[in-house]
């Protein structure tokens with residue numbers, strides 16, 4: 001059984017001028033110990049998917065359809081108070097900007113201890129000892145001395161290490177990392193990804209790694225989901241998706257990572273940009289930008305269908321049996 | 325830390341000099357105390373003797389120098405109206421004003437801050453909207469009107485509380501306090517509430533606005549994502565982060581409360597410095613007015629210093645440099 005199963009997830013924002021459908025039938029699954037990469041342009045719905053899973057959509061955003069199952073149990077119907085014990089303990093989260101994710105007025109030790117004591121029965125002394133161990137594990141030098149230091153006393157890279165320790169210190173089964181290196185200096189991005197990969201493997205933690213960097217995904221993920229306009233365009237094993245992308249949009253994305261393109265035929269950049277939520281075309285959301293577009297694409301919406309070892313939401317791969 | 329306090333005090337010197345100059349300027353340019361003190365019938369000799377006695381015949385700068393020197397020694401001259409030393413007059417009145425201002429500030433904080441937290445957390449609830457609506461009334465009614473209305477209701481109609489004066493006070497040497505007698509406390513209630521109502525609504529709105537801002541921040545979202553309890557998030561992580569701006573405003577408020585207790589003291593005939601000032605203005609009693617001005621300036625300097633020290637206590641970013649420093 002998958003650790004996490006997202007089925008046809010719909011997220012909507014009621015606004016004065018009607019309901020905005022930001023996620024429209026997102027389906028993906030994560031196995032225990034697996035790293036699922038999630039890629040897509042800015043605004044594709046990656047962060048919303050993560051926020052919906054952990055139950056922290058910002059109002060008025062709400063799950064308006066589909067299901068989210070953790071270990072087979074529905075969590076999308078839980079109240080905030082029912083979700084709270086799961087957060088940190090079952091599902092951890094790592095945010096983008098380490099400069100703003102740590103409370104500036106609490107020492108890092110206090111934040112770690114508070115998190116662990118929220119989820120586990122631990123004496124102050126044990127919690128503190130564990131906090132030091134976690135800081136050592138994420139590579140904070142002189143952890144025993146620095147545990148009482150405040151966030152502003154650390155560099156961005158060090159703070160992201162602290163954030164990783166905080167996200168993992170109650171030993172969640174799954175951690176959602178939303179662009180964990182985007183805000184960091186390029187020179188330390190690789191270190192943080194390496195750390196995240198190592199530490200989650202050691203603890204057997206599954207990862208949903210959200211990024212727009214295909215290079216990171218190619219190096220880190222087991223499988224990858226490509227998102228476009230609030231939908232999953234393609235999902236499959238990372239090597240397949242990189243080397244033999246099925247969906248025309250994935251092909252275009254792969255064209256934008258030079259280090260990996262030597263395997264792939266040189267691709268043109270995709271013209272145009274992703275549609276706004278208010279103007280998503282009928283049929284395939286990608287159809288105005290697709291050079292393989294045909295009649296059916298403009299009238300009916302494609303679902304995920306197998307294509308080789310991956311699944312793509314594209315009419316090119318639909319068999320006769322698929323309705324449309 | 326010590327260097328910080330010293331530098332703050334040094335920075336305050338120019339401010340105090342300017343205020344001293346202005347209050348001295350009042351002597352030189354406003355009103356004619358001689359006419360006031362001598363009344364209608366006086367001889368030229370009497371007038372010149374008084375001018376010499378008051379030092380009004382000397383050059384401007386010399387007078388200013390004398391004035392500052394005397395002020396530094398707590399000597400602000402004699403009241404024209406009461407013919408008593410101004411410093412004694414002010415010291416007699418200080419406890420009444422200080423107790424009124426502190427009670428009003430405490431009322432404004434103890435009621436205003438929790439209301440701010442509440443309306444910030446339950447931003448869309450009906451109760452929050454009602455509280456905010458009432459607070460708007462509190463802000464828009466002039467303080468003297470609120471005072472008069474309260475006198476009408478609680479003193480005249482219901483007869484629960486006295487409508488004027490300070491009640492019985494206990495003399496503690498240099499300080500007289502109304503906190504130690506039942507009648508003193510009863511007398512304090514209406515003036516303190518009417519003076520504190522405006523800062524209360526201000527505190528509430530400020531804490532609410534800060535709370536809304538802080539609750540949107542990434543570190544609050546991250547705390548939620550770690551499963552931290554609501555209580556710890558609202559009253560720990562969030563409230564502490566709203567404190568820095570709130571401390572500034574509350575600090576300024578206490579200074580302001582002392583300065584603007586004037587209206588409340590007039591309405592309730594509260595025997596404080598404000599009432600003294602009003603009586604002094606009516607009779608052009610310039611030594612009292614100028615000394616009052618300087619006292620308020622010193623109070624603001626002291627309060628600002630306390631505010632800065634509180635920042636230090638709350639915010640480690642000020643307390644500890646980037647490098648470490650434990």
Ligand SMILES: Nc1ncnc2c1ncn2[C@@H]1O[C@H](COP(=O)(O)OP(=O)(O)O)[C@@H](O)[C@H]1O
Nearest residue numbers: 013022041042043044045046047048049058277
């Ligand atoms: N609070 C909100 N109100 C309205 N629309 C929102 C809100 N938050 C996100 N959206 C929309 O949802 C879409 C997906 O956002 P997001 O998941 O943040 O994208 P990304 O893939 O870049 O992480 C975007 O088009 C965005 O405009």
Ligand code: SF4
Nearest residue numbers: 284287290297314315
């Ligand atoms: S369904 Fe049609 S428009 Fe959409 S990606 Fe496939 S070919 Fe292109």
Ligand SMILES: [Mg+2]
Nearest residue numbers: 046047048178
């Ligand atoms: Mg995002």
